[in-house]
Amino acid sequence: MSCTYSKSILGLVLSGMLATTGCVGITAGPNLGPLGIPIPVSPYFQDQEELDFHIHERYERVPIIGPITAGGPAIALDPPSDDEVMQAMEKARPVRGGIPLLFERQRDNVQIVKEKIADYVDPPRFIPLIGMASLHHAHYKCTVYFTERTINGWPVPYTLEDKEAVEVLYIDHNHFHMCGNPDTGASSIY
Secondary structure, three states: OHHHHHHHHHHHHHHHHHHOOOOOOOOOOOOOHHHHOOOOOOHHHHHHHHHHHHHHHHHOOOOEEOOOOOOOOOOOOOOOOHHHHHHHHHHHOOOOOOEOOOEEEEEEEEEEEEEEEEEEEOOOEEEOOOEEEEEEEEEEEEEEEEEEEEEEOOOOOEEEEEEEEEEEEEEEEEEEEEOOOOOOOOOOOO
């Protein structure tokens, strides 16, 4: 009996030791075990996440503006910025991600021409989470003139240079105008 009793005590002590690895009693909170070891992440992936957040924060949201005043002009917000045009062009024809000394693409002498194609306001309708609102559309045609250099380093090194490269992008700027006398809750008195 003493042998089985000591074996069960030894088994409990060993299972307790195996279950509590690491700094026992020093740290508070859950212990992740082997998943707590940091894993290095390539700077490329971190840069890509930051770029995706930058684009989402600046260009993928639709602003809600106050109502259009009676008799006032229904003119759209600012035209697309140069950064927005270059981000859209990067999605269409990427330059990033080349392999140095094997394949690279560069753009130089960039000139951007922006022209408004259309600017109109839809009739008011009910939009969930906003209320009564009108959608204001603004369509822009952006023509980008640049010099493109393509460098190929393997198997036979050569460089191609297109001095008259042109890319045409269409960018839509949409935003909402609240209708009527909107209650924003900022000046309400209880």
